[in-house]
Amino acid sequence: MKALVYTQPNEMQILDRPFPSLQKDEVVLKIESVGICGSDMHAFHGHDPRRKPGLVLGHEFAGTVEEVESPLFLKGQRVTGNPLITCGYCEYCLQGRNNLCANRSMVGMTRPGAFAQYMSIPANSLIAIPDNLSLDAAALTEPGATAVHAINLSMRALQRPIQECKVLILGGGAIGMLSALLLKHYGVDDLTVAEVNPLRRDAIEKHVSCKTINPIQDKVAENAYEFVMDCVGAATTRNMALNVIKPGGVFMHVGLQDWASEIDMRKLTLAEITLLGTYTYSTVDLKATVDLLARNAFGDLSWVERRSLDEGPEAFSDLHAGRIAAAKVLLKPF
Numbered sequence: 244m245k246a247l248v249y250t251q252p253n254e255m256q257i258l259d260r261p262f263p264s265l266q267k268d269e270v271v272l273k274i275e276s277v278g279i280c281g282s283d284m285h286a287f288h289g290h291d292p293r294r295k296p297g298l299v300l301g302h303e304f305a306g307t308v309e310e311v312e313s314p315l316f317l318k319g320q321r322v323t324g325n326p327l328i329t330c331g332y333c334e335y336c337l338q339g340r341n342n343l344c345a346n347r348s349m350v351g352m353t354r355p356g357a358f359a360q361y362m363s364i365p366a367n368s369l370i371a372i373p374d375n376l377s378l379d380a381a382a383l384t385e386p387g388a389t390a391v392h393a394i395n396l397s398m399r400a401l402q403r404p405i406q407e408c409k410v411l412i413l414g415g416g417a418i419g420m421l422s423a424l425l426l427k428h429y430g431v432d433d434l435t436v437a438e439v440n441p442l443r444r445d446a447i448e449k450h451v452s453c454k455t456i457n458p459i460q461d462k463v464a465e466n467a468y469e470f471v472m473d474c475v476g477a478a479t480t481r482n483m484a485l486n487v488i489k490p491g492g493v494f495m496h497v498g499l500q501d502w503a504s505e506i507d508m509r510k511l512t513l514a515e516i517t518l519l520g521t522y523t524y525s526t527v528d529l530k531a532t533v534d535l536l537a538r539n540a541f542g543d544l545s546w547v548e549r550r551s552l553d554e555g556p557e558a559f560s561d562l563h564a565g566r567i568a569a570a571k572v573l574l575k576p577f
Contacts, residue, residue: 252289278303301358302326305381313366414474442568478504
């Protein structure tokens with residue numbers, strides 16, 4: 244079968260890979276649509292030691308069941324799924340917080356991912372999708388669920404309803420875009436997205452209908468926002484978030500660009516800022532996101548760009564160079 248393989252830093256190649264073997268309680272999926280994630284770009288740049296050259300990346304997928312060795316699904320069913328392979332018995336899984344599973348592995352990291360025509364995965368990781376949801380839209384379930392999970396955690400910590408808050412999102416990539424669309428769906432009107440790429444700023448203004456700023460050029464007032472989401476996770480964005488958040492506000496940290504940095508702990512303490520970290524989503528979040536997508540809660544998704552799997556190497560290069568306006572590129576293996 245055809246697969247897009249991470250061969251060395253800053254290089255992706257279309258190579259031939261064996262058809263996945265079918266194991267007990269697993270299925271082989273025919274991948275119909277798969278998204279390029281920021282973490283795939285992180286691996287492409289050679290910045291993720293967990294993802295080594297020779298790996299098939301990709302974990303934002305939708306497809307149809309091609310082969311099945313489980314009673315949970317039938318051949319031909321349309322599905323998306325949880326790329327986190329969890330144990331089901333640790334304390335976090337038993338709490339329903341399987342995103343924190345102590346024994347988790349991951350599609351596109353510890354096992355071959357979805358940048359291929361076919362992929363194997365445990366059947367209990369899959370989620371059936373309704374007939375009215377396209378496979379391209381279903382491939383946005385994983386990043387959409389990241390936004391759902393982060394915003395749900397944040398709303399529990401906010402002192403006032405999120406609709407009353409002045410909100411700033413740092414980063415207009417897929418998570419920032421989907422978060423902005425979801426917040427608009429929830430009724431948030433005072434919403435700004437900070438994004439350095441002018442193509443993405445234009446796309447956000449068009450599809451989200453909210454204010455955008457260039458954080459390099461535009462000065463943002465201190466203590467201006469009740470809720471800030473950092474969807475980048477760099478040292479500069481963390482510092483910016485703490486500078487612009489109001490006393491008593493909530494700072495949701497989502498992105499993982501930099502692994503460590505200094506932050507203003509004095510303001511965090513004296514201004515009673517709530518700093519939250521979030522990691523991915525639970526299976527419940529994924530199922531909720533499928534429902535939100537089916538109800539068009541994220542809009543018409545016309546900002547998504549589609550390319551063939553054969554165009555994958557060029558898509559990675561274009562994303563690296565900032566030549567793509569779309570916050571999400573979907574690759575189509577067939």
